[in-house]
Every structure is written in structure tokens, then in C-alpha cells.
Amino acid sequence: MRKFLLHLVVFLLFPAFCTFFLYWLPVDKYYAYTFLDKGGCPGRSTWLYQQLFEDTTPIDIAFMGTSHTMNAVNDSLIATKLRGNAGLSYRCLNLAYCDFGRNMDFVLVKDLLAHHKPKILFLEIRENEAQVGHKQFAWLAKGQDVLSAPIYFNRSFFPDLYKALMMRLQYLREQFTHEDEARENNKLVAEFGYNPSKGLANEQDLKNESQKAAGKSPQPTDDNPLNYAPMEYVAKIVAMCKDQNVTLVLHYLPQYGYSNGSLWLGNNYSSYSSEIFKMKQEFYELPANWYDAGHLNHQGATQFSNELAVYIASRKRKL
Amino acid sequence: MLFNSLEFAFFLPIVFVLYWFILNRNLRLQNFFLLAASYFFYGWWDWRFLGLIFFSSSIDYAVGLLISNTADSRKRKSYLVATLTVNLVILGFFKYFNFFAQSFQALLAVFGIEASFTSLNIILPVGISFYTFQSMGYAIDVYRKDIEASKDTISFLAFVSFFPHMVAGPIMRAKKLLPQFYKSRIFNYEYAVSGLQFLLLGFFKKVVIADNAAKLADTVFNNPSGHSGWSAAAGVIFFTVQIYCDFSGYSDMAVGIARLLGFDLMQNFRTPYFSLSIRAFWQRWHIALSTWFKDYVYIPLGGNRVGEAKRYVNLFVTFLISGLWHGANYTFLVWGAMHGIFMIVEDLISAHSKLKLPNFFRWLITFCLVSFAWIFFRAKSVNDAAELIGNLFNPGSLVAFKDLLLAVYASHQFVLILAACMILLFIIELQLSCITPDVWMTKLPKPLRISLYYLLLFLIVFMGLSDLSPNFIYFNF
DSSP states (O other): OOOHHHHHHHHHHHHHHHHHHTTTTTOOOHHHHHHHHGGGTTTTHHHHHIIIIIOSSOOOOEESSSSHHHHHHHHHHHHHHHHHHHOOOOOEOOOOOOOOOHHHHHHHHHHHHOOOOOOOEEEEOSOOOSSSSOTTTTSOHHHHHHHHHHOOTTHHHHHHHHHHHHHHHHHHHHHHHHHHHHHHHHHHOOOOSSOOOOOOOOOOHHHHHHHHHHHHSOOOOOOOGGHHHHHHHHHHHHHHHHHHHHHEEEEEEOTTTTSSSSSTTTHHHHHOOOOOOEOHHHHOGGGGGBSOOOOOOOOHHHHHHHHHHHHHHHTTGGG | OOTTTTHHHHHHHHHHHHIISSSSSOOOHHHHHHHHHHHHHHHHHHHGGGEEEEEEEHHHHHHHHHTTTTHHHHHHHHHHHHHHHHHHHHHHHIHHEEEEEEEHHHHHHHTOOOOOOOOOOOOOTTTTTHHHHHHHHHHHHHTTSSSOOOOOOOHHHHHHHHHHTTTTOOOOOOOHHHHHHSOOOOOHHHHHHHHHHHHHHHHHIIIIIOOOOOOOHHHHHHHHHOOTHHHHHHHHHHHHHHHHHHHHHHHHHHHHHHHHOOOOOOOSSSSSGGGHHHHHHHHHHHHHHHHIIIIIIIIHHTTTOHHHHHHHHHHHHHHHHHHHOOOOOOHHHHHHHHHHHHHHHHHHHHHHOOOOHHHHHHHHHHHHHHHHHHHHHHSSSHHHHHHHHHHHHHHOOOOHHHHHHHHHHHSSHHHHHHHHHHHHHHHHHHHHHSSOOOOOOOOOHHHHHHHHHHHHHHHHIIIIGGOOOOOOOGGGG
């Protein structure tokens, strides 16, 4: 038995070394972003790549987050309002990407700050942190970022290691066989940014969501160990913004019914950023502003964006 | 749980370590652990069906004891009939209820009778045909006094559910496998290495060849009207390759995993596509099932001891049942019937004609007939199969075929690599006509052997693992 295991380990040393090497394989960013199109938000990642890497026009105000932000922040409306009301000619861009996971924000912010220097970066916060990482984080992140992800209480750590490996294998194969050219020819070209949802949420769904929220503890969950990993990413984003002298503002976009009282992670958030952008309580409670229990509709988004424009204008002197 | 899944990559080493390091001193405990691991393996797919496999094996275990405890032949027979009925009712309900209900409804409609049968939304339990047949085979063997009834419940339950072969065979005879559960197993280096060799080859066949061949085969069979000439022929040939590599790959993996645990499973395939006749093909294809049908259906029907006409009827019926075993669809019935007819015609020709064709032509005819029959096996309906056959003989341009290849495989380079992999498999298969893969690999000079291991491993990772395919075809049966 000992001989068998020894021979097996020796045999597997070389493949193990090659596997480890794969994490250091520099994956072309364009490939990584277009690879994301296989995820749940087709086309948007290719558009994100174009905005972050190809378009050299400066981005003044950037919005990062999940589909909550995608549906709530009308970037062109904010730019128009700023120009009309405050005479500010700012380029505003909604760079949110669908699905939850703070690690994805980290990668996107890292890529954003590597190529642009926005005046303000708005980062979405909700009623609580997503306690599982983004499903496609490993496809976009550098190997080193996957390996150095927080390991304790991070349920996504090992799946991400696996996904990163698989993605890199596919990358290697496609580089060798030129399969990626087919995807290149089929890539989606569309306008993204603000993603309006025209419609009204079902009131019963909203009521159910409210009841669900009421059943949960309103206490802050700062001590929940499952928040360690996402909060570590928030800390990293804060540090990157500080390094680049970018103002970070956290904008609050919870699920319907969770707006009561203080933010669950209020203590932690205020220690990271002095500013949290929050609408009045009534706004979050008004069913007419919602498309479903998670997303604002066009009417809600318009109000939200108008308030954001006012907020940005009011900060003009500080910028 | 699939052999080519991430879960199994964790499951197998854990089972291996616990099995050999912790439980190796107590046979009963080792068998109990194998039973628990097998139920966990099966339950990973759907735990609700664990009750079914437990019920089915318990019935056969109890009936085995009842049969062996009585000398009254009438009672013995009634016990056997009872267990066969229970097993076939279970199999029939889960696999064939809707098929027979709809067929009966269609038949009544021919006579102008309107009948309405409810179609049930029945989930087909994975591998039900395999473990039911294995369990039934045991009861028949006990009845025939070919084996002693098992008095060890744990060993028997572990024998039926043994995870390496539970969901897609090979269907092992109790006479061969059950005694292996009674004897203590000692770790053997060469045996374990041969297990890894089988595993490696099985993965190569499944992940590199079958899954990639499936891409083109699926494209053609999912749209039979859209492909003709070269493209349609390529679809058929690729499916011929796919089904062999998929199923024999799984069987190789099953043999390999069993060997890692100290068990010997039969080899289910012996280079069947090199056969020079349909009879030879069936002696080398899915050997476990062919011998099962021979021993438990064909021979009880009369086998070769009856007159020529009756023998041919028996042969045809056996193949028809074999077709139905594969699935509840007319396509499988037609496939079984075709093979029955091929066998009968081949038998008649060899008995009444002195014509002796060169081996190459015998091989070519056999291969073409087998591939042709696969059309019915793979097509969604008999109409689809007929449409594809019609298109096979329509002239299709080479340009369309080239476009199809590019549409499916995205680049010339990928097609070339896949072709190289198929050639590599062909070369390996040529070596395996007379010996098993482990013996062949062990005989290779060490540098060549190690290089082959690394090459296969590289191809598995490079061509397959980044694009994990969820299913084995034979899980559906």
C-alpha cells in the first residue's frame, strides 16, 4: 500500500505542479470578460470590458453593485440633471453587474481604478452582505486574487479555486485551438448601463417580503462570521479608493421591506466610509416604486437617480 | 454522482482511504461500509429511490433464502415467480408504464375505440434496469441451484448496490461477484495499478472521445431534416463512436474502481467494432447483458435445442426484449428487431451458402450494419430515424460538412486534435483485441508507459475536464 501511494504521489507531482502554474497564467482580460457572457448576464460583461479597457473617455461618477443598482441608477438621467441643474459636465456610468457577491465588486473596482480615476465611486450596499461569493468571480479575477481570497467562513473559496482552474484550462485550450474566434464573431454588441424595468410589483409579493423581513432580527449582524469574507472585500475596495484618492459613497438599495430602522451592518459600513447615500424611508416603502421585491422600477429608479444627482451636485465643492 | 464529477473526485479517495486504512481488519465492517458508500453514491442523485433499491434487493434476498430452504419444487417455482413478478412490476411501472399505456391507447384507436389513460409523471430511477436484472439473476441462479442462497444480508445488499457498477453495469452474476464479498480482501499493488490503468483509459474514452463526438452526433440527430450526405453520415459515425466510448469508458472506469477496492468485475467490451460478424459483435459488445439474455431468456425459451424455425423465433424475441430493455420507445424495439434480423440472416447465409468474403469486407459489412442500426437507437422517434436515413442517401456537399464541423467544434485545430485522439484510441484498440488494457499497458517499456499515462491524463484535462459533460448514455437504461 505504501509503495502504491508513494508511486501515485510521485506520478501526480508533475500534474500538480502544472495545475498550480495555471493560477499564474495571465488570462487576457478581454477573454475573461467575454467568458462571463456564459453567466447569467449575457452581453453586459463585454460592454463592461469596452467601458473599462477600451473607452478612454474619463469616467467621473461610477456606480458599482448588483442588479439592484443596474435597475435603480439611470446614469444618463443623472448626467443630464447634473448638466442642467448644476452645470456639471460629468460622465456617469452604471457599471453594476448582475448577481450577488462582494468579490465581484472588488475585481470590477480594481479594473476600473487601473484605467480610470472617477471622482466618486458609488458602491451598493443592501440590508446584509451576500454571504456567498459571486458565481463568476473566479472567471474574472486574477489567479492570485482567487488564491488569496479570504479562506475562513468563505463558502466560495474552494469552488472558486476549481472554477478558476477550469476557466484557465479552457482559456489555454482556446488559445491553442483558436475556438475563441467563434465567440469573437458572435459577441453581443448592445447598449448597457442603466437597465430599466417598466412594470409594477405584485403587492402580495411585496407584503410577503415585508413579513419575511419582519421575522428577521433587526439587530446588526456585524459579528456574523459569514460576513467576514465580504467585509474584507469592502475593506479592500475602501483601501484601493483611498490609495487613488477616489471618494467612496455607499448607496443603499435593499430588498423591499428591509428599510426599517438602521442598516444591519451600519457600524461596519460607517467605519469604512463616512458617507452612505440613503433615500427617505417612505421611498423604500412605496410599492409603486418597485418592479419586484428586489428591484426598483423605472419610476423608482427615476426618483432614486434624481436624488443621486442632487446629492452629487451638493458635493461639488468637495470634489 | 458521476464518475467524471468533482464530487466523485472527493468521494473515491475518501472511500479508498477509509476502506483500506481504517476498516481493513474487519470484513463485515468493510462490507457494511461499501454498502453505506454505495447507498450514499446512489442517494446523491436522488435519495428517495434508495428505498426502491433496498426493497428490490431485500425481496430477492428473502426469496433466495425461501427457495433454498424448501425442496418442494412447486413452492420453489412459486417463490421465483413471485420475485420475478415483483421486480418486473417495479421495472415496468417506472420504465414502461407510459409507453404501454400510450401504445394501448393507440391500438384501441385503430379499432375506433376512444380510451383515455392518464400519463403519469414518473421519474426513471437511474440504473434501475441494471440492479433489477442483477438481483433477478441471483434469484434465478438460486432456483436453478447454480449458487447457494446468501445468508449474509450486508454482503448481499452490497453486492446488488456495489457503487462502481450499480448504475450502468456491468451486470455481474452472483456466482462471480457475491463470493468476493465473503472473502477478506488484501491490498495488491499490481491489482490496484491495473485499476488505475482501467480508470485512465475509461476517462479518456468518455471525456475525450465520447463527449466530443457527442457534440456533432447531437447536432445531427437533433435536427435530422437539416443534414444530408456527408453531414448525416458523419452524425451516424460519430454516434457509433460516442456510444462505444461512452459505455465502454464507463465500464472500464467501473472495473478500475472495483479493482482499487480489491474486486474483480468482468470486462464488458472486447473491441466490438473489429468484429467480422454480427454474432461476433454480440459476443464482444455489452457482454454482461448479452450473456444475461442468453442465459435467462434465450436458453429458457429453448435455445439451440429446438428446430431451426423456433430457434430463429427465439433469437428474434430475445433481441426484441433486449431492445425494449434499453428504453420505452419504438426506436429501441426497431433497433432490437434489426439486430435479430441481422443475426438470423447471417446465420442462414453461413448455413446455406458457401460464399466466403475477405475479412475486410466482412468487417465493413458488420460495421455498416451496426452503425445503421444505431440510427434507430439514437433517434428521438422512428420518423426521425427514417428521415435521417433518407437524407443519408441525398447528396450533400463537402462544404456543408466542413461548415458543420466548424460550427460544432469552432476551429480547424480542435477538429484535428479530436481526429488525432480518435486515431490514438484506434491504435490502442488494435492492441486490445486479445489482451486487457492493463496487461497491454504493463507490457509497454516503462518510459513509453509513463509517457502514455501523462498523454492520456493531459488529453483528459485539456479536452474534457474544462467542459464537463453531465451524463453517461447508459444511465438512462
